[in-house]
Amino acid sequence: MLRPVNHLKTGLDMAKAQMDRFTDAQQDLARLAKALSHPARIVILEVLAARKVCLCGEVVDELPLSQATVSQHLKVLKEAGLVSGEIEGARSCYCVDWKSLSQAQDLISTWFKRADDIKRSCC
Amino acid sequence: MLRPVNHLKTGLDMAKAQMDRFTDAQQDLARLAKALSHPARIVILEVLAARKVCLCGEVVDELPLSQATVSQHLKVLKEAGLVSGEIEGARSCYCVDWKSLSQAQDLISTWFKRADDIKRSCC
DNA sequence: ATCGTTTATCGTCTATATACGATAAACCAG
């Protein structure tokens, strides 16, 4: 595959250019993985799931992190679509986006399954 | 959960201290996700799987990245255990560690399954 | 209206990730 001469661009241009070379599926999977790539976010999802009902900043009490940091992690999860949040007055109410989570599960398991099929077809 | 006063420590001490607060399972999953959190590494795994046999730097030809960068991504995958590599003279031969990949699959699907069970038990 | 509570965001700092070119080491071929 042709490789661009990247040192003529800024880092940002570069990163954007690189991304074009990957398929949507590859980028989606990587994005999802990135959202799950910090233990705090794993815990947050677990906490949100366990509480069943949405909950606000009780998440902070479950984590050894400052309120600001937890809020940032929640934002990441929200941007990844794994969590949805509503503002209720002064409070914020988060909950697991089950539909999105199940799509995520599909995405991952499909990818692994395909790899597995390849393995089985040759080894 | 008690939160440490972290601004009295260096960033490194801090990060290490935080990690102690997470379970092994949570950290394992996050580590795995991190290894998969870049599209280049997804592609590399796909390429290695598709070639069936191990292969060396042909991976570079499949990616829009420099040899140095690809080598770094391979190192990340190797450190995560998803890929194994052998040096054969001047060449390096990589291949998917199928056992590790299948464990990874288990780890992930177990986690999602548990979340799903929680959902089903209440909603 | 004022006070306490809650939470998102700002500013900042440090660490890590990502990319590259250059280079050195290890080999193979001649």
Added chain:
DNA sequence: CTGGTTTATCGTATATAGACGATAAACGAT
């Protein structure tokens, strides 16, 4: 032994991630 090939690593630059305290905005309660 010399020259080409391959690849890991070094050095470097930039971008992103992750943490915090401080603060402002939005409420509810008094």
